[in-house]
Amino acid sequence: MSEEQPQASSGALRDVGRGLENLPISLWPEGEEPVFQYTPEPVMGPGAETDPTQITFPGCACLTASCLPAACSCLLRGENYDHSCLRDIESEVEFARPMFECNVMCQCSLQFSLQVFKTDKKGWGLRTLDLIPKGRFVCEYAGEILGTLEARRRIQQQTKHDSNYIIAVREHICNGQIIETFVDPTHVGNVGRFLNHSCEPNLLMVPVRIDSMVPRLALFAAKDILPNEELSYDYSGRFHNLTKKNGNQEMSDKHKIGKPCHCGTKSCAAFLPYDSSLYSPLENPTTH
Template sequence: MSLPFKYTPDHVAGPGGDTDPTLITFPGCVCVKTPCLPGTCSCLRREKNYDDNLCLRHIGLEAKCAEPVFECNVLCQCSDHCRNRVVQRGLQFRLQVFKTDRKGWGLRTLDFIPKGRFVCEYAGEVLGFSEVQRRIQLQTIHDSNYIIAVREHVYNGQVMETFVDPTSIGNIGRFLNHSCEPNLLMIPVRINSMVPKLALFAAKDILPEEELSYDYSGRFLNLLDSEDKERLDNGKLRKPCYCGAESCAAFLPYDSSLYCPLEKPNTSEEGRV
């Protein structure tokens, strides 16, 4: 299969982004003679991020309110085998891009993946908000939209925004399809800087040959207030959802803030059309 995009394993700087995702801005820990543990390691603020099986400790819906995840970075003095280095090690399971019946390309696993294990990143160009709107407004109803908006609530009611587009430059995560009952959960993980890795972890045990999916809406946006649930405010039709889940919402999630030229995004966790 010829790739319709340029492959990158990590985020790259795109137009309008405030921070270059390749810059190293975090100091490293000084854990040389002792393992990285909460209370002594500067990268572990309150508790361990991963258990002894390298599974994310706070996987599930409760992760929405969990403490931020910071991994040890390239400046840390701990070893490469430190248990607080998981996402940065990259793919650990065999994944396969395949053609689905109704959803175009999809991604599945060839291995059993235990609940809580890291699966892959969603990597691409890190953009500014105005560039996101420009790109979306150029799309037609026939174009796929890969742009994801992740918003994290921080102190004093502030919201930290990250916009990633793997349309032209991205990794294997761009082939993940939406599901209203997903088997993956997206967690922002920071390693070298405040630009988060959009890490996807297994929300449950996943069997070999099972398609991998996550909820594009972050579980919050897949509802409409409008009586006409098929038609958007800008006149475009919503795209149907073919996930096949019992709780399927019938249409793919929609983040209206990305279509409004003068509006800033709302405070949902993450959203992708």
């Protein structure tokens, strides 16, 4: 471990979450502080068609302390996970099924002590101060829900020096249809905005429905994560979501024009994932 690694007692430092999470999120080192508005859950942004805070699913009528998948109207909608753990995290097939949660049961709050810290080459990063067992829910990636045109506009306004927090999640449904969700925590977001990319990540992102069709982007531990270990996920969604035979070889030359990757893993692709669809020309509203 380097001399930068703090002791677990550093949780007494400034709370990045502003008291909005059930556990404080410490900052290390003190002094410089990231500037953004903290929100523990998604908020409606420009171009969003559905308000993520509007309840559109009715609650279940379960009378037990813990809902049963066979009887609960919420859990019947799709595959779920057990006690905040993903089922069979080694199986890629499981992640292709939609996940729904109870409105009251899943209030996606922090279960582990996390810390925002300065990395050597990647700016801000996020690490855990606790041991996180494989399969456990770690945090959400929350921010402004954007429409497609707004997401493209923001992406195309960025310079090579700007950090890109915008994530595009595409879910394939029946008859070749695709549901797209764009989340931007640049100005309004939660602790997930500090997660860096890794070509060998220790987190897996899974879209989970709670109270509407707007998915919540939940991040689960893909393996046992040790205290003071940096948390990361694959920005491209390749990790555990495509067949292993594709791997990092799927990245074509046109995708290697982005920013350099500093994850330092053996399978590092050298460049951060690049979504060319967000760089397509913007529609001119005056021509419609």
